[in-house]
Amino acid sequence: MPNLNNKIKNLLPRKVLFLYYLHSAKKAVLPDLKRRIYDKVYNNSETEKVQRDLTLLYHIVEKGLTMPVPRPGFGKKVVLDLCKVINRYEKMNLPVDDLEFKQSVSVLREYVEFHHEINFKLDDELNEKLKDIVSRFENIEGLKQKNVTKEEYFKEINEPFDVFCRSRYSVRNYTEEEIPQSVLSECIELAQKSPSFCNRQPTRVHVVKSPELKQGILELQNGNRGFGHLAETLLVITSVISTTKDIHERNENHLNGGMFIMTLLNALHFKKIGACSLNWSVSSDKDMKLRSLLNIPENEVVLMIISCGYLPEKLSLASSPRKSAKEITTEH
Ligand SMILES: Cc1cc2nc3c(=O)[nH]c(=O)nc-3n(C[C@H](O)[C@H](O)[C@H](O)COP(=O)(O)O)c2cc1C
Structure with missing residues (x-):
């Protein structure tokens, strides 16, 4: 039967075949x-949305606090938005001991403390809103951002898996020291041990060291401000779509790539390289620009970028607390 199918396919004009595949892909x-789309338009689950907004916003503030050089007065609009969402959350009578809420309040407290320590006067409107929230929820404790030495950060890399796994963080501060290609290759080799669909190994890595190319790429990406320019290497992770056989396998590129990337992040950590995932959730014109910068073949999709580098002696890490296993597990 597969032979017959192939024979029929070969007899059809390419254009007909293209339209046939397009039709089945749409279906x-x-x-x-x-x-x-339904979720965006009809899902009235305000709880999930308010939790999402808290996380999105507190994480931006966490990042701001842990930048190599935090900018005094940074993120005014984000902080005001976070205050608004906190007030909305409270009005909805949602639990104040939820992770998202606790961390939001705690991050705002750190924001106030940071500016107090550097003697920077925040503007009055912001100050008032922050004071109100910090004083009303003074008993709420979240996870503070971490200030560590390079030695402390890597001290658990040879420990058993559970300890190692908990010791990795996204690192957003790098030195200029060159990462040898041989070390990157060892990490990529380890990442290749990740499982893949029928062992088809669709993931590819583009190693970018050229300053012009790195700058061009980072200008297209929206989550690297304040630290991306320090990355000694960018790893652009792509996946070959020709490894999928039909449209039902379309998610395999991203799924297999995610598994690969996680091993790669752990491998980089093991090799004492700091790394941060950078989303590639971009418009198609930005995607095309990146493709043309790196000459990425038409049959590869870009999944994500990783900024990497060796670490300075001291650095800050965003704490990014996690929900418990219980909270995200359903037993059937
Ligand atoms: C797909 C993906 C995209 C991400 N994009 C960015 C980004 O654009 N900028 C950034 O600073 N961090 C980015 N991150 C890093 C996350 O913020 C980080 O993984 C999360 O807060 C958990 O913290 P941890 O990695 O320190 O454990 C991304 C992570 C993932 C998995």
């Missing part, structure tokens, strides 16, 4: 697209 993709 396959539409339910998922509809589910996503």
Whole structure:
């Protein structure tokens, strides 16, 4: 039967074949697209949305506090938005001991303390809102950002897996010291041990060291301000779509890539290299620009970028607390 199918395919004009595949692709993709659009339009689950907004906003402040050189008065708009969402959360009578809420309040307290320590006067409107929240929730404790030495950060890399796993953080501060290609290759080799669908190994790594190319790439990406320019290496992770056989396998590139990337992040950590994932959730014109910068083949999709470098003697890490296993598990 597969032979017959192939014979028929070969007889059809390419254009007909293209339209046939386009039709079946639409059919396959539409339910998922509809589910996503439905969620945006009809899902009234305000709880999930307010938790999402708290996390998005407190994480930006966490990042700001842990930048190599935090900018006095940084993130005014984000902080005001976070105050607003905290007030909305409170009005909804949601639990104040939820991770998202606790961390939001705690991060705002750190924001106030940071500016107090450097003697920077925040503007009155902001100050008033912050004071109100910090004083009303003075008993709420979240996870503070971490200030560590390079030695402290890497001291657990040879410990058993559970300890090692908990010791990795996204690192957003690097020195200029060159990461040898041989070390990067060892990390990529380890990442290759990640499982892949039928062992098809679709993931590819583009190693970027050229200052012009790095700058061009980082200008297209929206989450590296304040630290991306310090990265000695950028790893652009892509996946070959020709490894998938039909449209039902379309998610395999991102899924397999995610598994690969996690091993790679752990491998970099093991080799004492600091790394930070950088999202590639961009418009198609930005995607095309990146493709053309690196000459990425048409049959590869870009998944993510990783900024990397060796570490300075001292650095700050965003604490990024996690929900418990219990909170995210459903037992059936
Ligand atoms: C797909 C993906 C995209 C990310 N994009 C960014 C980004 O653009 N900028 C950034 O600073 N961090 C980014 N991160 C890092 C996350 O903020 C970080 O992994 C999260 O807060 C958990 O912290 P941890 O890595 O220190 O454990 C990204 C992470 C993932 C997995």
